[in-house]
Amino acid sequence: MKRFLIGAAVVAICLLGLRYAVYYGGFYLDLHPEASIEVNVRTDGKNILVRNEKGEFEKFIVRGVDLPSSIAGHFATDYAVDEDTWLRWFGMIQDMGANTVRAYTIYDDSFYNAFYEFNKNNNTPLYLLQGLQVSDYANSSGNDAYGAEFYAALKEDSIDIIDVLHGRKNIFLNRMKGSGIYRKDVSDWVLGYVVGNEWEPGTIAYTDNNAKRPSSYSGTYFQTVDDSTVFEAMLAKIMDEMVIYESSKYKVQKLMSFQNDPENDPFVYEPLYARQLGKFSHVNAEHLIPTEQLKSGYFAAYRLFEFCPDFSEYLVQDQDPGFKAMLDGLDKETYCQGYTQLLSEYHTMPVVITSYGFSSSRGTDTEKGPLTEKEQGRRLAEVYNEIVESGCSGALIASWQDEWGRRTWNTSYAVDIQNTDLWHDIQTDGQGYGLLSFEPGETESICCVDGDIAEWTEEDRVLEQDGISLSAKYDERCLYLLIGQEGLSRDSELYIPLDITTKSGSMKSDSHGLKFERGADFLLCIHGEDKSRLLVQARYESLRENYQLQITGEDPFVYFPDTDADSFLPIRMILQNHKLVAEDVSDDELLASKRYDTFETGRLVYGNGNPSDSTYNSLADFCYGENIVEVRLPWALLNFSNPSVMAVHDDYYENYGVEWFRIKEIWLGAGTAGQKEPIAMEALRLKGWGDKPVFHERLKQSYDIVKESWEK
Template structure:
């Protein structure tokens, strides 16, 4: 109720109010659970929550403590500022397919406020019934109506892709069914169409089409079925493919007969899931890209747009990092590597060290070791392990090496390339080699991407042959990325592997990471100063699953996957490769509850200047 109370307070004390498009979502456990969309936990929950939301915005609802959907005293009437309702989430295509294939449900629904048209499926009929019931409830109880629509996205949009793999015959409830698998390469096998849901005579508010927008497939329109191309013959020739999402915005704007709204976002995280933008986006690039999409939406005739995140969300996960994390506790620390956490315009900064080449914030008690006229200081914060190296020869022209040992279960005292020896087993090797060629390497046995994605990247089983515990090979740290390549020629008898590409996540970026600097670079990992260099290594790059509880990955090949183990200390060394052996010293890992500050990203004023 704090959120709704805050809206009421703001709007009754300001001349320009804030407006709300109220979402009605489902938990992942329901959306990706078993059964069809008409089960009680799916349809029943959507409807029940929808009716509660009507009462909530009118200030007429009390939810007791213990209800999973939220609790509180909703006594403030914010309905004058609620634009409408948005039903659903990014739907699980399997639930849509399963619901539509069953012949026990009607595909038609005729309500007083919403009805389906010919061609609707059972899932669309379910959504129509939800929209009709919510509108009927508000109309009868409060004598008001609002816009209402449902969530959609490229994976479930109205468009049909050609079937490159031929027809598939499969068993369903003891019957042979022929199922067209259009767009199987893209996992696009279901369709939802807002045009199949039309307002009834009693409906005076109307509906809209809503899409969550992202780069689905380069030149997607090339892969439409022939029937689909014919159906869009009046639209496809006039699409502006140079605009955002390869003309997808133009297509939606021209296809729909109702208002179209889109949500869109871009992450400033260090890690990525796609190379569609040439790598991670810094905060400035985030703002510029967001406003490019917004302008393209205006040009395409959209009625509105929503940026998907106001603030970064530490609890979010991404498919290519979730396997590495203690997901129940990832809100305790800031994971720079998870793409899903960085979509906000405001961040929560926990950094105790500004990576800007200025050593003034470091105290003498942080010095870990000294050798060859150089001094290494070490700190930790909510984002990673931080180094300060000081010395008369410390510059971008001097190559330095920093072995790091964490596990005690694996690691090597030697490195084949570069040729180095260490006083203890090392799991990681930080190679500082100027502004453009510095990176963190991992011992091949402790490479989490090899264990988890080798089959998807190279078609090999990682457990058939794997590196020895003391292997002396140190390899680049990578992230698996999406492969959206569409194969033009395929064999319908076999499913060809499209291997996942990799991004070198361990490549370090030079720049000034201090937000107060005129040359601020939000993605910078290290920065040279006068006779010094500051470095931050993100926790996830060091295979920490939960730094707040000092949990790291145990040996993958003893445990057949990612298991967590607690450590209390690590070992860190420093050298330039001229010594016989790089000496390593113990560093105690301690964690204190993180203090954070809210900070508007550099993207915010860019958006503000356009929207103002």
């Protein structure tokens, strides 16, 4: 009996060890090395082919969306989306006409469980492009691409994801990536793999200049050409080992690719312009050659964005045979002036645009200004058609859902970047790229700016005096105001002072002939559909302290406004600078070219802000009704760094930058033009929502526009 128990224990330990080796370590024995490789998706020239129900291969054009693992109230790396939500989203995505989704990295098992459930009895399944990415730290660190946190992490994930997709993996405590018990085999619906997401050009250049690293690779499924780079050899090695692993263990092959973009594409710019663009790294998919052993195929994957307006004018004309003819034939009337056409003609393989998009946020960082949801949808549909017509094998819209946690370069300085997921900052361009919006409110918004007072109650009233009433309330997106006055019309002039911080503020505005009971930090001016705007007191203007040097060339600390300065200024955002200069410019012209332009984001847009109304304008900030006007003021426009705890900007010139502190109230008033006595102000008590934002989903107008286009 004792021997039996010992033997049983040994067997149990061996089984547990084998289970650990298989599901945690990826251990396997190839017992059938001569077995044929199954291929359900492959390439043929510049086309992608997918096997249909009849077993025949047919041309496949990618129509899809990037699918981040994010939801309101959480960062993407929290992997907080549950299985039911994924399943519901898959249905809406397919109803839109999409046939493909893209995952950026290894997600939680809930994603793959839902993907399996959605596809298992579906005659028209969704396909998956599975991504792999390294951490932002590894991508931007001082190490090259063979560093432990870059290559080793990428190599480990590249093997893990294959087991994940075949339902034979356990992952726990997976830093910055998903985890779980993966038992659903979704491999039948995987188009292929995209290695990388956004390569840092500096890391590529540093890697390529490391003479100790190999600049060539010759493997079973991939090899490099003679003039390949170190970084390209690294990519060839990663992709080759992925195919080896999946082919030998699971006897299948999928398409392979790596992510690229205009900053790292193969094209060479004239030296003067390359320096100005920061274009010093090149990765060329043509330098990685698949061998005859690869039965599936290889395609080029690109992120698409406006890298350099009129880019073709600055390229070296004779960098490759026939390149000049390609440039001469570009249709420059398309988005990015024919860039996708050049990609398609340059590459000998299929080209897929794995990410392109437009934001419907209120904020912007381009001189073109923000887009409405309708304009977003039209641009998405138009550009998709241009991409396919240019010869590419399809594209994926970035992204399916808005991401509250995302940051944009021209607003990051003004917010608490550790908590951007807890509120919807519509001043941040990066938070509005989705087709699905997360709207504050459990089932509906507390206020739609549409001129209808049905949402307002007496409890919202802040003050009533001299024939003017002012009501206020707020949610995770905006502060909302309702101003009422008998006989109010579009010709009326109303002024609403707001006292946000005790650190500064003016008791008057000489330019408007107004006085206030308290030091005002902002002045809301309501004067018809075209002249209404929010102004900021000079001391509390965040752009001046943070970007005046880039905008005007002046140091903001040589002279700065007094805490009680009585000037109120337009609120602006800094924009991208795409200006390039030639060799013969003067010093003054060169200096001027380095200046950044701005956009007056404090100017209010008139319209109906109710999504259920046929005249809905997603950018609407105010709307008149009978004797009333409704207004929304985004939190970031009022210098809130984190409204979830009601944190606002501290004094910039005492702190040499943006610091913040919490407040419990703001003071509001309401007056008219020519008012002699100071405008009385009353307190609105504030209480944040902490880490529990309330929201519901809404499909944007852009969803319906893309759906209509793709159904055609």
